[in-house]
Amino acid sequence: xxxxxxxxxxxxxxxxxxxxxxxxxxxxxxxxxxxxxxxxxxxxxxxxxxxxxxxxxxxxxxxxxxxxxxxxxxxxxxxxxxxxxxxxxxxxxxxxxxxxxxxxxxxxxxxxxxxxxxxxxxxxxxxxxxxxxxxxxxxxxxxxxxxxxxxxxxxxxxxxxxxxxxxxxxxxxxxxxxxxxxxxxxxxxxxxxxxxxxxxxxxxxxxxxxxxxxxxxxxxxxxxxxxxxxxxxxxxxxxxxxxxxxxxxxxxxxxxx
Amino acid sequence: xxxxxxxxxxxxxxxxxxxxxxxxxxxxxxxxxxxxxxxxxxxxxxxxxxxxxxxxxxxxxxxxxxxxxxxxxxxxxxxxxxxxxxxxxxxxxxxxxxxxxxxxxxxxxxxxxxxxxxxxxxxxxxxxxxxxxxxxxxxxxxxxxxxxxxxxxxxxxxxxxxxxxxxxxxxxxxxxxxxxxxxxxxxxxxxxxxxxxxxxxxxxxxxxxxxxxxxxxxxxxxxxxxxxxxxxxxxxxxxxxxxxxxxxxxxxxxxxxxxxxxxxxxxxxxxxxxxxxxxxxxxxxxxxxxxxxxxxxxxxxxxxxxxxxxxxxxxxxxxxxxxxxxxxxxxxxxxxxxxxxxxxxxxxxxxxxxxxxxxxxxxxxxxxxxxxxxxxxxxxxxxxxxxxxxxxxxxxxxxxxxxxxxxxxxxxxxxxxxxxxxxxxxxxxxxx
Numbered sequence: 171x172x173x174x175x176x177x178x179x180x181x182x183x184x185x186x187x188x189x190x191x192x193x194x195x196x197x198x199x200x201x202x203x204x205x206x207x208x209x210x211x212x213x214x215x216x217x218x219x220x221x222x223x224x225x226x227x228x229x230x231x232x233x234x235x236x237x238x239x240x241x242x243x244x245x246x247x248x249x250x251x252x253x254x255x256x257x258x259x260x261x262x263x264x265x266x267x268x269x270x271x272x273x274x275x276x277x278x279x280x281x282x283x284x285x286x287x288x289x290x291x292x293x294x295x296x297x298x299x300x301x302x303x304x305x306x307x308x309x310x311x312x313x314x315x316x317x318x319x320x321x322x323x324x325x326x327x328x329x330x331x332x333x334x335x336x337x338x339x340x341x342x343x344x345x346x347x348x349x350x351x352x353x354x355x356x357x358x359x360x361x362x363x364x365x366x367x368x369x370x371x372x373x374x375x376x377x378x379x380x381x382x383x384x385x386x387x388x389x390x391x392x393x394x395x396x397x398x399x400x401x402x403x404x405x406x407x408x409x410x411x412x413x414x415x416x417x418x419x420x421x422x423x424x425x426x427x
Numbered sequence: 428x429x430x431x432x433x434x435x436x437x438x439x440x441x442x443x444x445x446x447x448x449x450x451x452x453x454x455x456x457x458x459x460x461x462x463x464x465x466x467x468x469x470x471x472x473x474x475x476x477x478x479x480x481x482x483x484x485x486x487x488x489x490x491x492x493x494x495x496x497x498x499x500x501x502x503x504x505x506x507x508x509x510x511x512x513x514x515x516x517x518x519x520x521x522x523x524x525x526x527x528x529x530x531x532x533x534x535x536x537x538x539x540x541x542x543x544x545x546x547x548x549x550x551x552x553x554x555x556x557x558x559x560x561x562x563x564x565x566x567x568x569x570x571x572x573x574x575x576x577x578x579x580x581x582x583x584x585x586x587x588x589x590x591x592x593x594x595x596x597x598x599x600x601x602x603x604x605x606x607x608x609x610x611x612x613x614x615x616x617x618x619x620x621x622x623x624x625x626x627x628x629x630x631x632x633x634x635x636x637x638x639x640x641x642x643x644x645x646x647x648x649x650x651x652x653x654x655x656x657x658x659x660x661x662x663x664x665x666x667x668x669x670x671x672x673x674x675x676x677x678x679x680x681x682x683x684x685x686x687x688x689x690x691x692x693x694x695x696x697x698x699x700x701x702x703x704x705x706x707x708x709x710x711x712x713x714x715x716x717x718x719x720x721x722x723x724x725x726x727x728x729x730x731x732x733x734x735x736x737x738x739x740x741x742x743x744x745x746x747x748x749x750x751x752x753x754x755x756x757x758x759x760x761x762x763x764x765x766x767x768x769x770x771x772x773x774x775x776x777x778x779x780x781x782x783x784x785x786x787x788x789x790x791x792x793x794x795x796x797x798x799x800x801x802x803x804x805x806x807x808x809x810x811x812x813x814x815x816x817x818x819x820x821x822x823x824x825x826x827x828x829x830x831x832x833x834x835x836x837x838x839x840x841x842x843x844x845x846x847x848x849x850x851x852x853x854x855x856x857x858x859x
Contacts, residue, residue, distance in 0.1 A: 221817050249819035261814040265832025274828065275818040282819075314832075315814075331818065 174199050174370060175240075175339060179231040181395075182212075182219045189215040189226075191395035197339070200367045204381055204406060205374045207392035208414040213374045214258060216392070217343040220372075221255035222248050236338065249275075250282040252338030256328040256345050263315040268327070269297065271315055272334050279335065300333040304360040322353035329360040340364070341372045346380040358383030378410035391417055445495040447476065453498050453608070454577040460545055461556065467565040467575035477569045487752045487784045488694055488723045493638055493666050501604030503528070508599060511630045513658075514845035517595045524602060525609040526580045538590035539623070544612060545580040555583040559614055562644040562672035562700070570668045574610040574642040581612030586651075589620035595843055597626040600641065602661055607637040615655075619648040619676075624843060625655045629669075631662035638666045645673040645681070649703075652680045654842060657695070660688040663718070670696040677703035684841060685712035687722050688853055694723045701763075704734045712741040713837050713850075715830075715857055716749035716781075723752035728770070730763035733793075739770040742837050744830055745781035746857075756788040757798060764793045770800040775807060775833055777826075827858040 175197040182190040189212045197203055207213050219228055222245035233240040236251060243251065263271075277287045288296075301311055304326045316324050325345055332340050342361070346354055361371065361384050373384055381389070381403065389405040390397045393414075398421050399405065409417070451472060459465050477494045478485035503523035508531050512519065520541060521531040527543035535541055542551045544559070565575040582598055600611045617623055631637060639661060647653050661667055667690050675681050687693050699708050714722040728737045743751045753772040774783045787800035807829050815825035831838075831854055841847045 223813055244822075245813060245816040246819050246821050246825075249817055255817050257814065257817075261808075261810045263808075263811045263814065263829070263832065265835040266811075266815075266828050271815065271818070271820075271828060274824060275815075275820055278819045278821060278824065335818065 173234060174236065176232065176234045177230070178233070180216075180219070180233055181229045182215055182226040184215075184226050189395055190219065193395075193397060195390070195397065197370050197372065199370055200365075201388065202365070202371045202373060202384065202386045204386035204389045204403075205372060205392050205397075206376065206378070206389060206406065206409055208418075209376065211392045212395045213376075213392055214343055217255055217341050217372070217374055220341060221245060221253065246278065247282075249335070249337075250279045254332050254335055254337035254340045256325075256332055256340065256342045258343040258345075258347060260316045260324040260328055262317045262319075264317050266315050268311050268313060268315050272297075272331060275331075275335060296334060300330055303333055303363055304330045305356050306330045321348040322350065325349060325353065325357050326360070329357055333360065333364060338368065339370050339372070341374070343374050344376060345373075346375055346377060354380065355383060378406045381406045393417055393421055447494065448472070450494050450496075454500075456500065457577045457579050459576075461559065463560045463565065464576055464578070467572045468577075470566040471569065471572045471576050475566065475569055475572055484725060484754070487750070488692070488721065492692065493668075496636070496638065497606060498608035498638055499604060499606040500524070501607045503603050505531070505601060505603055505632060507531075508601065511599060511601065511628070513597075513626070513628070513849045514595070514843070516845075517597045517626065519597050519599050520582055520584075521599045522580065522582070522601065522611060524604070524607055525578065525600075525611050527582070535596070536592055536594045538587045538592055538621070539596060540585045540587070542583050543580055544578070544583050544614065547583060551583065551585075554585065554616070555614060558616060558644065558646060560644075562646075562674055562698075563642065563670070568670075570640055571642050571670050574612055574640050574670070578610040578612035578642070581614065583614045583616075584625075585616045586618060586621040586623045588618040591622040592624070595624040595626055597628055600627070600629045600639070601632060602629070602634045602637045602639050602665065603632040605633060605635050605637070607634050609637075609639045609641075611639065611641045613641075613643040615643065615645045617645070617647050617651040617653045620650045621648075622652040623654075625653065626658060626843075626846070627655065628658040629661050629667065631660075631665055634662055635664040637661065637664075639668070641667070641669045643669075643671045645671065647673065647675045647679045647681050649676045650678045651676075653682070655681070655683045656841070656843070656846060657683065657685045658688065659686065659690055659693055659695075661690055663689055663691060663720075665690050666692040668694045668696075672698045672700070674700045674702055675706045675708060678705035680707040682709040682840070683711070684837075685724065686850060687712070687714040687716075690720065690722070692721045694725070696725045698727045698729065699737070700729045700731065701735045701737065702731050704732045706735040708735065708737040709840070710737070710739040710741075711837055711840050713743070713834060714741075714751060715744045715854065716751060717746040717857070718749060719747070720749040721751075722749075724754070726755040728755075728757045728768060730757070730759045730766045730768060732762055733764045733766070735763065736767040737769070740837060740840075741772045742834060743772075743774040743783060744777060744833065745774065745783055746777040748778070748780040750782040751784070753783070753785040753802070754788070755786075755800070756790065757800060759789075759791040759793050759796055759798065761792040764795045766793060766796040766798065768796070768798045772802040773833075774802070774804045775830070776804065777807070823858050827855065830854060830857075
């Protein structure tokens with residue numbers, strides 16, 4: 171059986187600046203991996219590159235997802251294969267209804283899988299159930315995508331979409347940023363309910379706080395485009411206590427001068 | 428003396444531009460029904476020339492391909508128009524190559540009278556002649572003048588006082604046969620307090636290279652309410668010039684929605700004379716062009732009296748190498764105090780090769796008014812595209828959703844559900 175997600179020596183640059191300088195990461199089904207790191211370390215670039223944003227020049231020895239070459243796939247194909255990116259800054263799209271868009275997205279995936287369109291009834295049942303899960307008001311589900319949503323509502327809407335699309339791999343890009351503690355609990359709760367033996371998550375965050383609610387199996391520290399340290403959830407605690415400076419010092423000490 | 432320019436390398440190729448007389452001669456077999464037609468013929472044969480790119484209003488729209496073309500006056504063979512019907516429940520008045528087709532037309536609802544302009548009789552003829560040509564100067568504008576000179580028929584439609592007509596009435600103009608030239612002429616009178624929804628739909632059958640030069644005059648009396656939908660769908664190789672002049676009286680409400688679906692060259696002129704106080708006027712338009720299409724919308728909101736509101740919104744989506752032109756003018760005369768006039772033109776370019784020339788204009792002589800105008804030109808939001816794609820939507824589907832969203836506020840101004848649906852289908856078809 172092929173690996174779930176296997177990233178080998180992933181590099182990415184934008185306008186000549188190399189941001190990712192050789193990322194190696196193995197994710198197995200059901201695991202939660204947290205990626206932490208100081209600002210500018212490449213966390214958001216990693217999530218963008220995995221989701222297929224085409225602003226970057228990307229190279230790698232290999233990136234495979236469920237046996238396929240991920241980098242060869244268009245963003246929509248990655249989504250249909252089961253990858254989901256919860257955006258750090260969800261985009262407002264006036265005039266496009268949240269519900270119609272989700273239905274179109276679900277049907278695009280079903281078509282890809284050779285299935286018929288979802289019935290209106292099944293869809294509505296699903297909407298109701300998943301809405302309740304992230305405590306998203308039904309009036310928001312019917313509005314234009316993210317238009318006029320508060321920061322917390324936008325993040326909840328991301329998790330709601332994730333719940334609707336039932337991905338194999340969820341990437342949460344700083345989902346905790348800008349959330350108060352109540353919203354953070356609701357969002358984390360939603361993610362925890364989606365945990366399953368065949369579903370994995372990559373949780374990207376600057377702060378340890380989120381990881382109190384979404385408890386990771388592994389924590390990786392990203393610094394200057396490389397994963398410089400990996401460990402269990404206790405690594406997050408250590409980072410919280412000591413900040414990122416000791417990591418920076420360690421890395422600098424290892425580098426040949 | 429100037430010598431004619433010649434190219435020594437190409438002297439075996441003759442560039443023979445057709446002169447105006449040769450072009451006009453092709454219409455000669457059309458009889459003149461009314462004296463006004465004789466006047467217009469005299470004007471266009473003598474002195475009145477077709478516009479060139481030196482005319483400010485025609486800077487971006489060349490008409491050589493029209494006025495140097497060989498045209499035909501074909502005989503209609505159509506026996507069925509059902510395929511053109513957007514909604515079979517509307518009342519259809521059918522004109523083929525300019526001439527009224529009674530057999531294909533529906534009976535009118537109570538309160539609406541219609542006569543073929545060519546066959547008008549009695550009091551209808553008197554009423555018609557009292558209004559025909561009153562909203563156009565057939566001596567100074569070449570295309571309306573050409574229409575006046577050579578129209579062979581049209582509808583004179585009159586809606587009786589204080590009557591609300593629920594059934595939409597559609598004037599269906601079909602252009603049939605290659606190189607067909609038609610000069611459809613319509614005259615609409617909505618009497619005081621009446622309420623009506625009109626659709627003016629242009630379609631084509633085997634009409635490649637056809638030219639349609641339509642003129643419509645609309646009189647909206649006191650307190651009357653009129654919605655008028657202009658739907659242009661003559662086919663990809665056709666050329667259309669459509670001139671619509673409206674005159675509104677006190678406390679009336681008039682809305683025109685122009686939907687350009689096809690046509691190689693389309694030029695729409697709308698002149699809205701808001702002659703008395705308390706009026707509301709809406710001008711909406713949408714064009715979605717591709718290939719090498721050229722669509723030009725010229726509008727004029729003429730505020731002549733106080734306390735009127737006008738609202739204008741035109742939206743364009745331009746793909747491939749197509750070009751668009753928008754020139755909207757709001758004129759506020761000194762007597763038009765307390766005018767609220769708003770105008771906006773918004774465009775999305777889907778390709779690097781598409782072009783839009785847009786020019787919103789305001790001219791104000793009153794000092795107590797609220798007016799605004801503006802235009803935007805942009806592309807589809809790349810962030811939004813990526814967001815939609817990252818949820819599994821293909822590029823085409825994402826494009827479609829965003830274009831539909833862009834057009835949504837215009838679609839919402841369409842108050843007839845079947846027309847709204849027809850328009851949504853049209854946008855959908857552009858992505859198939």
